[in-house]
Amino acid sequence: xxxxxxxxxYWPGIQGRGEFVRLALEEAGASYVDxxxxxxxxxxxxxxxxxxLRGDLGPHLPFAPPxxxxxEVVVAQTAxxxxxxxxxxxxxxxxxxxxxxxxxxQLTITDLVAETHDTHHPVAVxxxxxxxxxxxxxxxxxxxxxxxxxxLGYFERVLDAGGGxxxxxxxxxxxxxxxxxxxxxxxxxxxxxMGTLAxxxxxxxxxAEQVRMRPRVAAYLESPRRxxxxxxxxxxxxxxxEAATPEAQGRxxxxxxxx
Amino acid sequence: xxxxxxxxxYWPGIQGRGEFVRLALEEAGASYVDxxxxxxxxxxxxxxxxxxLRGDLGPHLPFAPPxxxxxEVVVAQTAxxxxxxxxxxxxxxxxxxxxxxxxxxQLTITDLVAETHDTHHPVAVxxxxxxxxxxxxxxxxxxxxxxxxxxLGYFERVLDAGGGxxxxxxxxxxxxxxxxxxxxxxxxxxxxxMGTLAxxxxxxxxxAEQVRMRPRVAAYLESPRRxxxxxxxxxxxxxxxEAATPEAQGRxxxxxxxx
Numbered sequence: 001x002x003x004x005x006x007x008x009x010y011w012p013g014i015q016g017r018g019e020f021v022r023l024a025l026e027e028a029g030a031s032y033v034d035x036x037x038x039x040x041x042x043x044x045x046x047x048x049x050x051x052x053l054r055g056d057l058g059p060h061l062p063f064a065p066p067x068x069x070x071x072e073v074v075v076a077q078t079a080x081x082x083x084x085x086x087x088x089x090x091x092x093x094x095x096x097x098x099x100x101x102x103x104x105x106q107l108t109i110t111d112l113v114a115e116t117h118d119t120h121h122p123v124a125v126x127x128x129x130x131x132x133x134x135x136x137x138x139x140x141x142x143x144x145x146x147x148x149x150x151x152l153g154y155f156e157r158v159l160d161a162g163g164g165x166x167x168x169x170x171x172x173x174x175x176x177x178x179x180x181x182x183x184x185x186x187x188x189x190x191x192x193x194m195g196t197l198a199x200x201x202x203x204x205x206x207x208a209e210q211v212r213m214r215p216r217v218a219a220y221l222e223s224p225r226r227x228x229x230x231x232x233x234x235x236x237x238x239x240x241x242e243a244a245t246p247e248a249q250g251r252x253x254x255x256x257x258x259x
Numbered sequence: 260x261x262x263x264x265x266x267x268x269y270w271p272g273i274q275g276r277g278e279f280v281r282l283a284l285e286e287a288g289a290s291y292v293d294x295x296x297x298x299x300x301x302x303x304x305x306x307x308x309x310x311x312l313r314g315d316l317g318p319h320l321p322f323a324p325p326x327x328x329x330x331e332v333v334v335a336q337t338a339x340x341x342x343x344x345x346x347x348x349x350x351x352x353x354x355x356x357x358x359x360x361x362x363x364x365q366l367t368i369t370d371l372v373a374e375t376h377d378t379h380h381p382v383a384v385x386x387x388x389x390x391x392x393x394x395x396x397x398x399x400x401x402x403x404x405x406x407x408x409x410x411l412g413y414f415e416r417v418l419d420a421g422g423g424x425x426x427x428x429x430x431x432x433x434x435x436x437x438x439x440x441x442x443x444x445x446x447x448x449x450x451x452x453m454g455t456l457a458x459x460x461x462x463x464x465x466x467a468e469q470v471r472m473r474p475r476v477a478a479y480l481e482s483p484r485r486x487x488x489x490x491x492x493x494x495x496x497x498x499x500x501e502a503a504t505p506e507a508q509g510r511x512x513x514x515x516x517x518x
Contacts, residue, residue, distance in 0.1 A: 059420045060360050063367045063413050073356055077366040084359055097332055100343055101319050107336040108322045114373065122381045122394065124401035124505070135381065135394045142383035154322050161318045246383070 006032035006085075009052045009067040012045065014233040015185075015226075017078045017113065018066040023177040024082055026220040028089035034225070079106040082174050091174040098168060105158065105167055105175045109182055112151045116189065117234045119143045119241060129231075129238065140241035144193040148186070152201050155179060159203040166207065179204060180211035185235030192242045265291035265344075268311045268326040271304065273492040274444075274485075276337045276372065277325040282436040283341055285479040287348035293484070338365040341433050350433040357427060364417065364426055364434045368441055371410045375448065376493045378402045378500060388490070388497065399500035403452040407445070411460050414438060418462040425466065438463060439470035444494030451501045 006025060010018030012034075025032045038044025055061050057069055062076030068085070075084050083103045086092030092102045119140040123132040155167075162169035167176050183204060187194045198205065211217055220226055229235055265284060269277025271293075284291045297303025314320050316328055321335030327344070334343050342362045345351030351361045378399040382391040414426075421428035425435050442463060446453045457464065470476055479485055488494055 055416075055420065060363070061413070061417055061420060062363075063370075063410075073359070075359055075363060077363045080359060080363045080366055083362075100332070100334055100339060103342075104319070104321075104334060104336045104339045107339055111322075111373075114370075118377070118381075122377075123398050124405065126401065126405055132397075135397070138391075138394065139382050142385065146383065146385055151322075154320070157314075158320055161314065161320060 004031040004033045005070065006030055007069040008032055008034050009036060009049050009069070010034070010065045011049065012036040013227065015181075015229065016066075016234050019181055020078050020109075020174075020178050021066050021068060021081050021085070022225070023181055023217065023220070024085055024089060024091055024174045026225075027174075027177055027214065027216050028085075028091060029216055030089060079103060079110050082106055082178070086174050089174075091172075091177075093168065093171050093173070098171075102168055102173050102175050105155075106178060108151070108154070109175070109178050112182060113185075113234060115143060115147055115151075116186065119189075120236050120238060129236070133240075136238075136241060137244045138246075141244035141246040144190055144242065145246050148190070148193060149197060149200070152186075152197060152204060156201050156204050159207065164203050164206075165210075176207060176211050177217070180208045180217075183208040185229065188229040189235040189237050190242055191237075263290040263292045264329065265289055266328040267291055267293050268295060268308050268328070269293070269324045270308065271295040272486065274440075274488065275325075275493050278440055279337050279368075279433075279437050280325050280327060280340050280344070281484070282440055282476065282479070283344055283348060283350055283433045285484075286433075286436055286473065286475050287344075287350060288475055289348055338362060338369050341365055341437070345433050348433075350431075350436075352427065352430050352432070357430075361427060361432050361434050364414075365437060367410070367413070368434070368437050371406075371441060372444075372493060374402060374406055374410075375445065378448075379495050379497060388495070392499075395497075395500060396503045397505075400503035400505040403449055403501065404505050407449070407452060408456060408459070411456060411463060415460050415463050418466065423462050423465075424469075435466060435470050436476070439467045439476075442467040444488065447488040448494040448496050449501055450496075 008018060008021055008025070010016060010021070022034070036044055036046060036048045040047060049065050052065070052067050053062060057067070057074045060074045064076065066078055066081060067074065067076045068081045073084070075081050083099070083106070086099065086102065087094055092099050120129045120136050121127070121132065122135040122139040129136060158167060166172050167179060212221070229237070231237065267277060267280055267284070269275060281293070295303055295305060295307045299306060308324050311324070311326050312321060316326070316333045319333045323335065325337055325340060326333065326335045327340045332343065334340050342358070342365070345358065345361065346353055351358050379388045379395050380386070380391065381394040381398040388395060417426060425431050426438060427434065471480065488496070490496065
């Protein structure tokens with residue numbers, strides 16, 4: 001066996017944004033190495049990521065992990081990595097307009113993930129959750145009452161418009177894998193809210209179950225390569241964040257516009 | 260004259276995320292209509308956007324503006340729009356790996372814009388700034404002390420690695436236009452901080468001046484099509500947000516990791 005075709009660089013110990021890339025690589029049965037999870041003696045550990053952020057992989061400097069190396073290509077930004085990998089792994093149609101549509105959906109998933117992250121880090125990533133608890137409670141209340149239903153309602157409508165089986169309609173794609181991952185994460189982080197929303201996201205839930213049963217995904221989920229969710233990760237379970245309700249609920253604006 | 264080749268749908272009255280697309284269309288001298296800025300009698304106004312969000316342009320449903328229509332193609336998400344427009348407008352090299360690199364940089368600009376937005380909306384987009392003033396002050400303090408220097412330092416290093424003239428090295432691209440816009444916005448919103456950072460972002464500042472003097476950009480900036488910055492927009496000037504300093508400064512973590 002030669003060198004693996006792909007090298008993924010992501011924080012070891014958490015699923016994080018790297019998990020969207022891992023799921024695509026796993027579903028495709030790709031040959032890859034999760035570099036930072038190797039022992040330090042084999043070039044792994046957090047040091048491997050710090051080297052990449054310093055520019056050790058060449059002039060296309062990443063701002064943050066995940067970073068993927070595929071031969072001469074080095075690419076960062078989760079959605080860009082999937083946009084690059086999609087056609088190579090057979091996880092997106094090759095027609096440019098469908099590839100663009102898949103990417104657009106992935107970028108909206110990226111936005112949802114960022115907003116979810118900020119429910120426990122609304123002030124600063126350099127502070128712990130405990131240092132921004134009050135702000136977190138307030139932000140999480142609006143997130144679960146307004147933003148989460150808006151995002152999930154959007155994806156449900158997309159599934160509906162496409163016929164319901166896959167994000168892109170008839171064709172399975174990496175977007176389905178990412179929607180599965182987001183749903184898993186949200187159910188871990190906000191179980192009560194997700195329970196309440198369940199009747200409004202039947203197509204999304206069915207899609208997630210379908211993805212979970214794909215043979216390679218199922219094997220991955222049972223393997224030691226799949227890390228558990230935790231309160232060190234993007235999706236975090238803090239029961240107190242579901243207890244709050246927005247003080248302003250009832251006077252919700254008609255337009256929740258994000259300028 | 261026939262129909263314009265491109266239709267842009269974005270909130271009228273603000274620059275917002277639409278401005279990154281406008282700058283690309285303007286620099287290329289493209290034929291486009293800024294639909295929502297037309298009078299309602301001609302199909303403009305906010306109603307035009309609401310129709311698009313309801314799906315009036317077809318099955319590729321956008322989550323939020325900006326949305327671009329080019330013939331049969333309908334695409335949302337600022338960075339995806341620029342990724343699509345880039346080769347058509349001659350604003351990015353056609354080599355796939357350079358196009359991907361440009362897109363990766365644009366996605367990091369997108370992250371910076373989102374974090375800038377959240378300095379005045381750290382709790383909820385459905386609340387006014389005044390309703391989240393305390394949280395804004397705390398978030399803005401960390402943003403100006405930690406995140407902004409990190410982002411701008413990153414782009415400065417990218418310019419440095421590429422030779423300094425353009426984001427992609429020798430070739431001008433839409434990324435340069437976006438970096439100009441971000442710098443303009445940040446100087447409006449955080450004049451003191453940007454003054455302090457100036458010596459550390461010489462290459463970025465030179466790039467922005469270069470972009471400003473491009474004939475079509477210069478003409479656009481002086482035209483009524485260029486809207487002024489304002490406190491209704493993504494970049495907002497609230498002097499009090501520059502007055503705060505992070506209570507935790509001095510014990511800054513070594514790793515400002517975003518899980």
